Amino acid sequence: MIIQIEPNIKEAELQALTEKLESLQYNTSQVSTQFGEYIIGVGKRAFDIRAIGTLPGIRDIHRVSDAYKLVSKKWKVRDTVIDFGEGVKLGSGHFGMMAGPCSIESEEQIESTIKHLQANQVRIMRGGVYKPRSSPYSFRGLGQEGLKMWYQQAQKAGIRIVTEVMMTEQIEDMYDYVDIFQVGARNAQNFNLLDALGKVDKPVLLKRSMSGTIEELLQSAEYIFSNGNEKIMLCERGIRTYEKAYRNTMDVNAIAMLKEKTHLPVIADPSHGIGLRSFVPPIALASVMAGADGVIMEVHERPEKAFSDGQQTLSYQEAERLYKGLRQAYELRSSL
Numbered sequence: 001m002i003i004q005i006e007p008n009i010k011e012a013e014l015q016a017l018t019e020k021l022e023s024l025q026y027n028t029s030q031v032s033t034q035f036g037e038y039i040i041g042v043g044k045r046a047f048d049i050r051a052i053g054t055l056p057g058i059r060d061i062h063r064v065s066d067a068y069k070l071v072s073k074k075w076k077v078r079d080t081v082i083d084f085g086e087g088v089k090l091g092s093g094h095f096g097m098m099a100g101p102c103s104i105e106s107e108e109q110i111e112s113t114i115k116h117l118q119a120n121q122v123r124i125m126r127g128g129v130y131k132p133r134s135s136p137y138s139f140r141g142l143g144q145e146g147l148k149m150w151y152q153q154a155q156k157a158g159i160r161i162v163t164e165v166m167m168t169e170q171i172e173d174m175y176d177y178v179d180i181f182q183v184g185a186r187n188a189q190n191f192n193l194l195d196a197l198g199k200v201d202k203p204v205l206l207k208r209s210m211s212g213t214i215e216e217l218l219q220s221a222e223y224i225f226s227n228g229n230e231k232i233m234l235c236e237r238g239i240r241t242y243e244k245a246y247r248n249t250m251d252v253n254a255i256a257m258l259k260e261k262t263h264l265p266v267i268a269d270p271s272h273g274i275g276l277r278s279f280v281p282p283i284a285l286a287s288v289m290a291g292a293d294g295v296i297m298e299v300h301e302r303p304e305k306a307f308s309d310g311q312q313t314l315s316y317q318e319a320e321r322l323y324k325g326l327r328q329a330y331e332l333r334s335s336l
C-alpha cells in the first residue's frame with residue numbers, strides 16, 4: 001500500500017491515518033523524498049481503500065502488494081525522468097548515453113575522452129576512480145585526487161560525471177565532484193551503502209549484481225527510494241551463468257521486464273554485459289530495442305593500452321559509429 005500524503009498534512013491527520021492503518025494490522029513507515037511524502041503500509045488484510053483515501057491530508061492511495069513498492073510501476077502514471085541540468089535528461093522519452101574508460105588513468109586521458117564525447121554530443125562521462133578488482137594486485141584507481149582532476153575538466157566542458165562509490169564513508173568526500181553515484185555489481189546488496197545513497201540528493205546508477213534476480217535489483221532500488229532519493233537508474237550489466245564463451249550473459253530479457261515493472265529508467269551496460277569488444281555494438285543495439293532508456297559503455301583512445309577492461313573497450317572510431325546507431329535505434333523503437 002502506498003499512500004501519497006499532502007506535504008502540509010496536519011499532525012492530527014497523520015496520526016488519524018496511522019491509527020487507522022494500525023487498526024487494520026498494517027505496519028507503517030513514512031518516506032520523505034525530494035518529490036513527495038508517502039506512507040507505506042505493509043499488511044495482509046483486505047479493505048476498501050476509500051476508507052483511507054477519503055481521509056483529510058491524503059492525496060492518493062494505491063494498492064501495491066509487490067515486495068518493492070515505491071519503485072513499482074503500479075502507482076506512478078508517468079515514468080521517471082532524471083534531470084541533470086543544462087538540458088541533460090534521461091528516461092521517459094529522453095535517451096541517454098554515458099561513455100568513457102573503465103578507469104580514470106591520467107589528465108591526458110580525461111582531456112582526450114572529453115573531446116571525443118563533445119564531438120559526439122555525449123554529455124555523461126563514465127570512469128572509475130575507485131575500482132573493485134578481482135585481484136588486489138590490479139590497478140585500483142586514482143582515488144579522490146583523480147576525481148578532483150576529472151571534475152575540473154568535466155565541469156568546464158559541461159560533461160556530467162558518473163563514477164562508482166564503493167563505501168558509505170566515501171560519499172561525503174565524493175559528493176561535490178560527482179553527478180551520478182554508481183553502485184557496482186559487487187555492492188548491489190550493500191544495504192548500508194544503499195541506505196546512505198538514499199539520503200543524498202544526487203542520482204544513483206544502481207547495477208544489478210552478478211547473481212541478482214530482477215526482484216532483488218528492484219528491492220535494492222527500494223532501499224534508496226525509501227530513504228528519500230527518487231533519482232535512481234537501474235543498470236543491466238550481465239549476469240553470471242554457466243556460459244563461458246563470454247564474460248557475462250547480458251540479460252536483455254531483464255531490460256524488457258524491468259521496463260514493465262518499474263517507472264525508473266533502465267540503462268544497459270553491454271561492455272560488462274558481454275565483455276568482448278566486437279560484440280558490444282550489437283548487444284547495445286539489442287538493448288535499446290528491448291527498451292533501454294540509455295546505454296553506458298567503455299571507450300578509450302587506445303583500448304589495447306587501457307589499465308583495465310581493454311578487451312571490452314571500444315576505440316573512438318567504433319564508439320562514434322555506435323552512438324549514431326543507438327540514436328537511430330532509439331528513434332526506430334519510439335516509432336514502433
Ligand code: PEP
Binds near residue numbers: 164237
Ligand atoms: C564498472 O562499471 O566500472 C564496473 C566495475 O562494473 P560492474 O560493477 O558492473 O562490474
Ligand code: MN
Binds near residue numbers: 103272298308
Ligand atoms: Mn570495467
